[in-house]
Amino acid sequence: MEIPNIFKGDYRRLAILPLILILLSLYFIFVIQIKLGVDFQGGTLVTLALSEAVDSATLKADLAQEGLDADVRVYQTTSGYKAEIDVPQSQSLVEADSLKSDFNKLLPGVSTLEVAALQNGSRMSEYLVKRAELENISDQMFALANVSREDFNISGVIEEQKAFSSSYKKVYDDYQVFVSSPIQKHVKYDSISIQTVSPLLSTHFISQAIGVVALSAILSTAFVFLFFRTAVPSAAVLTGALSDVVIALGAMGAFGIPLTLPSFAALLMLIGFSLDTDILLTMRLLKRKGDNREKAFDAMKTGLTMSVMAMVAFGALFLLALLTHIPTYYEISAVALAGLVGDMFATWGIDAVMLLWYVERREGNGSAQ
Amino acid sequence: MDLLSDKKFLAMALLFVLFILGIAFFPSGAGMLLILSLILFGSLSLLWKERNIKLAGLAFLVLLALANIGLNGLKYGIDFNGGTRIPVLLERPATSDEMTELVSAVKTRVSVLGLTEAKVRAIGDSQINVEVPSSDENTIKFIEDTLGHQGVYQGIISGHVAVSGEDIYSTSIAPLGTQELARSGADWGVSFQVNRHGAEQFAAVGKGKADYPVYMFLDRPADASLFISRSELRQNMPNDATEKESLKALSDALELDSDRNITVYIIEDLNGSVPAPKTNKTKALVFGNASESFKSSLNSSGYVLKEFSSFAVTPSYNRTRAGVLVVSELESIGLMSAPLLSAGLATGTPNYGFSVTGSSPGTGASKYAQATAAERRIESILKGGSLPVQISLGSRTTLPATLGQEFLRLSLIGVAGSLLAISLLIGLRYRHLKATLPIVAISISELIILLSILGSFTIDLAAMAGIIAAIGVGVDAQIVITDELLKKNDEETEERIGHAFDIIKTNVIVATLSMIPLLFSGLVEIIGFAISTILGALLGYLLSRPAYASMVGMILGKEEADKEGAKKDG
Numbered sequence: 023m024e025i026p027n028i029f030k031g032d033y034r035r036l037a038i039l040p041l042i043l044i045l046l047s048l049y050f051i052f053v054i055q056i057k058l059g060v061d062f063q064g065g066t067l068v069t070l071a072l073s074e075a076v077d078s079a080t081l082k083a084d085l086a087q088e089g090l091d092a093d094v095r096v097y098q099t100t101s102g103y104k105a106e107i108d109v110p111q112s113q114s115l116v117e118a119d120s121l122k123s124d125f126n127k128l129l130p131g132v133s134t135l136e137v138a139a140l141q142n143g144s145r146m147s148e149y150l151v152k153r154a155e156l157e158n159i160s161d162q163m164f165a166l167a168n169v170s171r172e173d174f175n176i177s178g179v180i181e182e183q184k185a186f187s188s189s190y191k192k193v194y195d196d197y198q199v200f201v202s203s204p205i206q207k208h209v210k211y212d213s214i215s216i217q218t219v220s221p222l223l224s225t226h227f228i229s230q231a232i233g234v235v236a237l238s239a240i241l242s243t244a245f246v247f248l249f250f251r252t253a254v255p256s257a258a259v260l261t262g263a264l265s266d267v268v269i270a271l272g273a274m275g276a277f278g279i280p281l282t283l284p285s286f287a288a289l290l291m292l293i294g295f296s297l298d299t300d301i302l303l304t305m306r307l308l309k310r311k312g313d314n315r316e317k318a319f320d321a322m323k324t325g326l327t328m329s330v331m332a333m334v335a336f337g338a339l340f341l342l343a344l345l346t347h348i349p350t351y352y353e354i355s356a357v358a359l360a361g362l363v364g365d366m367f368a369t370w371g372i373d374a375v376m377l378l379w380y381v382e383r384r385e386g387n388g389s390a391q
Numbered sequence: 392m393d394l395l396s397d398k399k400f401l402a403m404a405l406l407f408v409l410f411i412l413g414i415a416f417f418p419s420g421a422g423m424l425l426i427l428s429l430i431l432f433g434s435l436s437l438l439w440k441e442r443n444i445k446l447a448g449l450a451f452l453v454l455l456a457l458a459n460i461g462l463n464g465l466k467y468g469i470d471f472n473g474g475t476r477i478p479v480l481l482e483r484p485a486t487s488d489e490m491t492e493l494v495s496a497v498k499t500r501v502s503v504l505g506l507t508e509a510k511v512r513a514i515g516d517s518q519i520n521v522e523v524p525s526s527d528e529n530t531i532k533f534i535e536d537t538l539g540h541q542g543v544y545q546g547i548i549s550g551h552v553a554v555s556g557e558d559i560y561s562t563s564i565a566p567l568g569t570q571e572l573a574r575s576g577a578d579w580g581v582s583f584q585v586n587r588h589g590a591e592q593f594a595a596v597g598k599g600k601a602d603y604p605v606y607m608f609l610d611r612p613a614d615a616s617l618f619i620s621r622s623e624l625r626q627n628m629p630n631d632a633t634e635k636e637s638l639k640a641l642s643d644a645l646e647l648d649s650d651r652n653i654t655v656y657i658i659e660d661l662n663g664s665v666p667a668p669k670t671n672k673t674k675a676l677v678f679g680n681a682s683e684s685f686k687s688s689l690n691s692s693g694y695v696l697k698e699f700s701s702f703a704v705t706p707s708y709n710r711t712r713a714g715v716l717v718v719s720e721l722e723s724i725g726l727m728s729a730p731l732l733s734a735g736l737a738t739g740t741p742n743y744g745f746s747v748t749g750s751s752p753g754t755g756a757s758k759y760a761q762a763t764a765a766e767r768r769i770e771s772i773l774k775g776g777s778l779p780v781q782i783s784l785g786s787r788t789t790l791p792a793t794l795g796q797e798f799l800r801l802s803l804i805g806v807a808g809s810l811l812a813i814s815l816l817i818g819l820r821y822r823h824l825k826a827t828l829p830i831v832a833i834s835i836s837e838l839i840i841l842l843s844i845l846g847s848f849t850i851d852l853a854a855m856a857g858i859i860a861a862i863g864v865g866v867d868a869q870i871v872i873t874d875e876l877l878k879k880n881d882e883e884t885e886e887r888i889g890h891a892f893d894i895i896k897t898n899v900i901v902a903t904l905s906m907i908p909l910l911f912s913g914l915v916e917i918i919g920f921a922i923s924t925i926l927g928a929l930l931g932y933l934l935s936r937p938a939y940a941s942m943v944g945m946i947l948g949k950e951e952a953d954k955e956g957a958k959k960d961g
Contacts (some may be wrong), residue, residue, distance in 0.1 A: 061916075071794060089769035097874055101797045130562040137560065137584045137743045178586045180560060187482065191783050194480075215788035223482070226515035230912045249897060258852035284853060286869045287909065289918040291924050294905035295864065298898040302871065305894050324874040327820055328867045331813050335863025341440050344886055346798055348470075350852040354920065358860065 033375055034175030042372035043364070044265055047272020054275045057355075060217065064111035064224035066201055070211040072096075079206060080106070088204035098348040104347050105209065109201055114166050115222045118193040121166070123222075125186055126160045129179070132156050136179050153179070161185045167192040202239070226380040230288055238290055242297060249301075254380045255308060259300040262365075262373030263343040266296035269364025270357055277356065285353035292361035295332065299325040299369045307377050314381050322370050333362050399444050400717040406431065407451040410460055415877045417854055418463040429840065433933035449934060453836045465846030468510070471552035471799040471855075473713050473792025474524040475531050478785035479538060494519060496778050497581035500537050509534075510849065512915045518785075520915075526789045539784045542775040546593075548604040548732065550646035553596040554745075558589025558774045560925025564773045565768045572771035577748035579762035582899065583770040588593030590741035597732055602634040604709075604717045604729040606644055607747075609772050611725045613672040615697075616666070617641075618689070620658045623678060627705050629716070636716050641706055644726060658685060676723045690808060699723040725862075727772045747773075777788045802855050809862050810834060817866070830869040837865045837930045845923055848945055854919025865900075868895045895932050902928040 023339055048151060050056075060067045074095065082094040085107070095109040135149035157171075160182060164170055167189035174185040218226075241302060243260060248257045281287060306313060306321040336358040344350035414421045432448040437855050438592065441443070452828045486491060490513050497519055501509040510522040523534060544556035560583070567580035585593065598601075620633075626639045645653035656666065658681065667687050668675070675694035678701055690696055702723035711731055719729040730747050731809065739909060747769050751761040771779065783856055814831045821827055841861055877886070877893040902924065909921040 071791065100801065101794055122483070131586065133560040133562050136586070137563070138591070139820075140587050141743045180557065180586055183561070185782070192786075194783075204784075207535075213789055213791050215796070216786050216787065217792065218478075218785065220480070220517070222517045223515050226484075226517065227914065230914055234908040234912045234914070238905045241904040243900060245900060266851075278844070282919045283914055284856070287853065287920045290710060290905060290909060291860070292904075294924075294928075297901040298867065301897050301901065302894050305890075307896070309893075310890070315716070320874075320878070324578035324871060327870050327874070330470070330816065331861070331866050331870065332863040334812045334816060335809045335860050338805045338812065339765070339859045341808075342805040343800060346801055348798065351856055352862070354853075354856045 024363060026171045027315060028322070028370075029315040029318045029378060030372065033315070033378055036371045037370075037375045040269075040367040043272070043367055046148045046276070047269050047364075049274040050275030051268070056271060057278055057280040059225050059280035059285070060108070060219050061283045062224055062281055065219045066109040066117075066216060068092075068107040068109065068201065068205060069206070070105040070107070071101075071213045072105055072209070073308070074209055074210075075103050076105060076209060077302045078105070081107075084208040085204050088207070090201065090204045099347050100345050101282045102212070103183060105211075106349075108204065111221060111224075112197055112200075114193055115197055118166055118190055120188055121159055121163050122186075125156065125163070128152065128156050129183060129283050133179050134241065137150065137378055156182060160189070160200060161194070163189045167196070168291060208381075219296055227283065231283075234290065238293060242293060246297070248302075250304065250308075255304050255377060258373050258376035258380065261376065262300040262368045263293055263296040265368035265372050266361055266365045267292060267309040269368060270361035273360030273364070273381065274357060277360075279356045279360075282349070282353050284350045288354040288357035289361070292365070296361070296365040296368065299355065299365055300373050301330065302328075303369060303374055304377060307381055314378060318378055319373055322374070326366065326368060329362050329366055336362065396602050397443070398436060399439050400447055403432070403435065403444065403447055403451060406567065407455065407872075410455050414455065414459050415462050415822045417849075422844055422944050425459060425655060425840070425844045425847065428452065429844075429876070429930070429933065430742050432749040436933075441848060447598060449836060452934075454635035456548065456840040459843045459847060460839075462770070463847060466843065467795075467799060467846075468849050468851035469522045469524060469795070470788050470801070470852045471795045471834070471850065472524050473790050475526050475790070476788045477521045477531070477535060477538065478514075479519040479521060479525075479782050480785050481517045481519070482783070485780050487516075490516060490519075490778055492781075493809055495536065497521060499751070501534060502538075503812040506651075512870050513913065515913065516914060518781075521898070526791065531787065531789075535787070539782070541781070542609045543611075544610055544773055544775045545608045547647060548600050548603055551596040551648050551685075553605065554585060554589050557584065558585045558592070558771070559773060560584045560586070561774060564770055566770065567748070571746075571749075575746070575748050578758065579749045580903050581744050581764045581766055581773065582744060582746040584744050584772055586743075588742075590743050593736070593745075594739050599737055600732050601734040601737040602711050602713055603732050603737075604644075604711065604724055605732050607728045607769075607772055608725045609775070610655065611647075611728050612674055612676070613643075614670060615676055615724070616654045616656060616668070616679070616694070617645065617724065618656050618675055618685075620678065620681065621660075623705050624657065624919050627707060629708050632708070632716050637706075637708065637718075640716040640946055641721075644706075644729070645724065653914075655743055661828070661885075663688070665689055668692060668694050685703055686881045694846045699721075724740045728769065768863035780807055802859075806838070806855075806859055809859055810838065813862060813866055823877070826877065830866060830873065833860060833934055834870055837927065837934060838862060840930060840934075841865075841923060841926055843924060845919065848922075851919050851921075853917045856925055857920040857923025857927070857945045860920075861923050861930075865923065865927040865931040867898070867933040871898075872935060895935065899928045 034377065042166070067095070073099070078094040078096045081096075083090065085092050090109065092110075095106045095108075097104045099108075132149070135145055135152055138144050139146050139149040156179070163186055169189055169192065174181065176182050176185055198216065203212070205214070246259050247256045250259070267289060270289060273279070273286065276279065302325055303318065303321040306317050310317055323348045336355045339351055339355035340359060342348075343355055356391070394643045404443070406428070410424055413424045417424070418861070429452060432452050436445040436448040479497060481493070494511050498511045500520060501511065501523070508524050514520050520539065521534070523531070525531065544559070545552055546554040548636065563582070563584035565582060571582075572578070572580055578762055588693045624637060625634060628634070640658075641655050645655060647653075650669070671693055674697050675689045676697050677689065677701060679698035682703065684699075686696060686772055699722070706718040708716055708718040709719040709729065717729055720726055728747075730749065736742055749765055751758055751765055753761060759958075813834065814827070816831050818824075838858070841843055841858055842850075845858065845921055850858070871894050872888070872891040875887040878887065906925050910918060910925070
């Protein structure tokens with residue numbers, strides 16, 4: 023199939039569409055905002071396998087009546103129905119986790135002081151102050167767990183710790199019951215999966231993810247600069263890749279694809295993939311002889327073939343996700359597809375325009391035909 | 392065939408045979424072996440220019456991958472196999488050292504149940520997931536009990552509990568510093584502090600018991616009898632000890648006040664008549680290899696039979712300074728260690744701080760390693776188990792096997808479908824059968840190798856998504872080469888191939904660099920995706936070299952190819 027060379031004529035107008043897309047994406051990212059999935063936001067995701075359909079709105083209302091404020095989605099899959107119930111992070115779990123971390127910080131010191139006090143009565147006043155602090159923390163935990171200090175036989179720090187641990191566990195267990203009992207009451211399911219991401223864990227995921235993104239960005243940027251050793255082409259390549267990620271993020275905002283660990287992995291892969299096409303273009307343009315616009319167009323043909331192949335693979339995954347409603351499949355494939363479309367615009371509309379402008383100016387024939 | 396007289400080919404064939412043997416005899420290392428073979432054959436085909444050799448390398452790789460699938464099968468995660476996931480929550484965030492220890496401890500606990508297929512992995516620094524390919528309620532309950540079990544520590548001096556775990560401040564258990572060690576003259580030591588109850592109890596029990604052993608027990612059975620054969624008893628007995636002396640040492644170690652004594656019986660002396668159990672819950676601790684008739688007579692007498700390995704029923708011995716024979720270790724009854732009581736602690740005055748010290752054999756690094764190991768062991772015994780951080784169990788998830796199999800079936804259809812669609816599109820794009828065939832062949836080889844490598848670890852949802860993606864991304868390298876080769880200009884083939892590989896090489900580096908931080912992030916849910924994307928890119932690069940060798944021939948005609956292929960690298 024013959025496509026006319028889009029780089030003939032005033033190629034600068036090619037940047038218009040990508041720029042509009044980027045602006046739109048920024049709107050979706052910052053105004054509409056990307057939904058955080060259970061991995062990053064914490065909370066509980068209950069997945070039910072059902073043999074018969076349930077109405078999601080009715081179920082949501084039923085659960086709300088029991089005090090469980092949750093999002094309900096029902097899908098039909100190749101093997102019966104499937105319901106996903108999204109329960110937001112519980113405030114008491116967040117508090118319990120923070121109390122636990124405070125308690126653990128204080129514990130060793132109070133233990134040492136208690137022994138000193140027992141041994142020879144030294145540092146007694148310091149011990150009493152710290153012990154009271156510790157008791158204050160456990161009292162808050164007891165309140166969360168709906169138990170009272172009198173329920174335990176507490177004399178020293180060792181019993182204090184035991185009581186604290188069992189109350190913490192009770193907070194968690196109560197929460198599980200709080201989530202699962204209304205569901206058990208209102209739905210007849212074949213199997214249930216309850217995935218709780220604790221506040222501690224979601225914070226950990228976020229910090230890990232930020233670390234990974236930072237490292238990955240630094241490594242890729244450093245490599246691009248080392249490889250091309252000139253400012254403009256490197257900047258053009260990185261602009262192309264960045265625009266691509268922005269468009270992918272925009273699509274996540276627009277289509278409500280949540281940011282989860284799988285979609286995060288897909289975004290990371292997009293950095294690599296979009297750099298691939300950008301580098302292909304840059305190497306063809308800078309390191310070969312011949313007419314610049316022909317070279318750019320040739321590179322585009324190769325690059326588009328690559329993109330189409332990747333789209334086919336992710337398209338297959340997307341279809342699979344529609345059939346099975348496996349969230350991992352859906353999140354990876356939807357983000358990747360959006361990013362691949364974005365990559366076409368970003369590479370051939372932004373990176374290519376910047377590079378052509380750079381090469382033609384360098385060669386001193388910057389005239390647009 | 393002149394291949395058979397080619398030294399390079401023979402070397403490759405030899406490597407191939409070695410790898411096959413490795414895969415067949417070390418199934419647990421098959422994945423790593425495959426990656427190694429990939430790198431090895433890949434570098435050889437870089438080094439050796441002959442087309443035949445390059446193609447042979449590729450063929451060997453594919454055969455290895457197939458052999459691995461045939462011999463060891465593919466391992467799937469519980470999403471595809473069905474099974475149960477049990478989250479283990481940690482009391483506090485663990486350091487990476489503690490996490491490694493925890494994961495291996497949890498693995499040991501689960502594998503005791505014979506569930507070798509169980510997967511244990513750290514999720515962040517405060518959770519561990521245990522996945523077992525079973526949804527049988529009894530099995531899962533049993534695993535949960537085993538996992539959640541918190542051990543009970545008891546220190547016993549001449550038949551009386553001197554110190555128990557619930558009197559010890561858990562945060563006070565710590566290795567001794569170098570200065571304290573130097574002062575006490577020991578190689579290692581662990582200190583801990585107890586509360587008033589512990590201090591007073593120890594003072595009362597330990598009074599006048601200097602040089603007596605403190606038997607440190609973990610989960611000592613309260614109601615049990617030990618049945619041991621004479622040969623087992625004599626086996627580890629010191630040369631200078633008599634049978635009577637060692638039997639006395641053994642019953643000393645098993646002594647405990649009121650009716651918690653554990654009685655020792657020599658099987659041969661029973662003459663077939665088994666003593667009646669104390670209660671209907673009395674455990675009979677016995678070496679698993681004891682005769683079946685004896686075990687069944689224990690059973691019929693009303694014992695609860697508990698079988699152990701030979702090691703666990705054979706005591707280790709030590710002597711006190713006064714020369715008294717002491718049993719220092721006997722796993723079947725939970726006797727972990729028996730340090731001797733120092734004179735300072737036997738005065739009868741309450742003490743709040745204690746330390747267990749010891750010496751370790753050897754010199755230099757090995758001495759240090761042994762001392763550290765001993766320290767760790769005592770620490771974990773005092774903490775009531777092998778876990779450095781306390782755990783609790785979260786709510787489990789059960790995935791039905793039928794649903795998983797349906798997912799797997801559909802996913803494999805997806806893999807095949809995407810391969811088919813890409814092949815068709817490549818055909819349409821180039822309308823050149825001889826250019827299309829090698830591309831498709833390479834894609835299939837890539838897929839086989841990728842499945843085989845990932846399948847020797849575990850294919851979970853993320854890895855499956857990565858495999859499907861890799862089919863689309865892995866073909867990129869072939870497209871770049873083909874486009875260069877089919878271009879109508881006057882460049883030499885050599886030059887074109889050089890251009891193509893420059894681009895491909897850079898792409899692989901970029902793809903790897905952007906994904907590699909994920910590999911070391913500990914975000915295990917998506918590591919499978921990272922691995923398959925990186926491997927996919929790498930395979931595209933490594934395998935397209937040999938593929939190019941054949942493509943040059945097909946696309947540019949036999950003649951030129953012979954000329955080109957013989958003189959250059961891909």
